[in-house]
Amino acid sequence: MAKQTKKAKALEIKLGENLKQYPVDEAITLLRDLKSAKFDETIEVAMNLGVDPRHADQMVRGMVSLPSGTGKTVRVAVFAKGDKAQEALDAGADKVGAEDLMEDMQAGNLDYDRVIATPDMMGVVGRLGKVLGPKGLMPNPKLGTVTPNVSQAVKDAKGGQIEFRVEKQGIIHAGIGKMSFSDTDLKTNFDAFVDAIVKAKPAGAKGKYVRKITLSSSMGPGLKIDTTEVAGA
Known part of the structure; x- marks a missing residue:
């Protein structure tokens, strides 16, 4: 067995295993106290859900806007032509095109x-x-990424909207901000994310x-x- 480092021992004692x-x-507060990395770490939430995503009526998927943003630069590509292409560019899209964008991808x-398309x-x-x-980049009308309102879709993506999707083991996770965020902003994002997952409870979920x-x-x-x-858990 590998020898446990002093830091690992300290963590184990501090966290009571x-x-x-x-x-x-x-x-x-405790995550801040235990911070050791020199970079601005991402704060992540993981949720174990009582669902089996192999069954269509137990899939959990959707979008949620984090009120305090993600702290991440989001790159957005938009498939659009004419006025809609200009709307996407004005809203801050990084790349807009049609057949040319398809060939580039x-x-x-x-x-x-x-x-978005x-x-x-x-x-x-x-x-x-x-x-x-x-x-996981295919535009989907259920997620709002196939829409005539490309301007709003781009703003949402840039402003802190994230996609969530449950994995095979019934786990769903996402980054909800950076260590540099205030406690209030992290808590606000945590609440928004968890609330979205609770509201997305599928009809087939049992127990x-x-x-x-x-x-x-x-x-x-x-x-x-x-x-x-x-609430609602």
């Missing part, structure tokens, strides 16, 4: 966090299914829906959150 469940405010230029462009976008699909919530930082430990604080 991580058996405790923390109020969100206390968990945020087919060539491997996929450095984007969100891809107007409905009339889906014939073009559809040819990118094998390219965008595996990266306890929110089974566990963990808050962590990029280089820090995972702290279990007291789920009794979460």
Whole structure:
């Protein structure tokens, strides 16, 4: 067995082997106290849900806008023509195009966090299914990324809107801000994210829906959150 470092021992002692469940405010404070990285770490939340996403009626997926933003620069590509293309550019889209953008993506230029399209462009976008699909970038009307209102979609993406989707093991996770955010901003984002997941509870979910919530930082430990604080859990 590898020898435990002094830092690891200190963490284990301080966290009481991580058996405790923390109020969100206390968990945020403790993560700051344990910060060791020199970069601005991301604060992440993970939720274990009582769902089996292999069944269509137990899939949890959607969008949520984090009120305090993500602290991340979001690159957005938009498939649009004419006035809609100009609207997307005016709203701050990083790349706007049609067939030319499709060819660019087919060539491997996929450095984007969100891809948006107007409905009339889906014939073009559809040819990118094998390219965008595996990266989770395929525009989807249910997620608001296929829309005639490209200006608002771009602003939402740039302003802190994130996508969530449950994984095979029933786990859903996301970054909700940076260590440099204030406690209030992190708590506001945490509440918005968890509330969105609770409201997205699928009809097929059985038993306890929110089974566990963990808050962590990029280089820090995972702290279990007291789920009794979460309404509807």
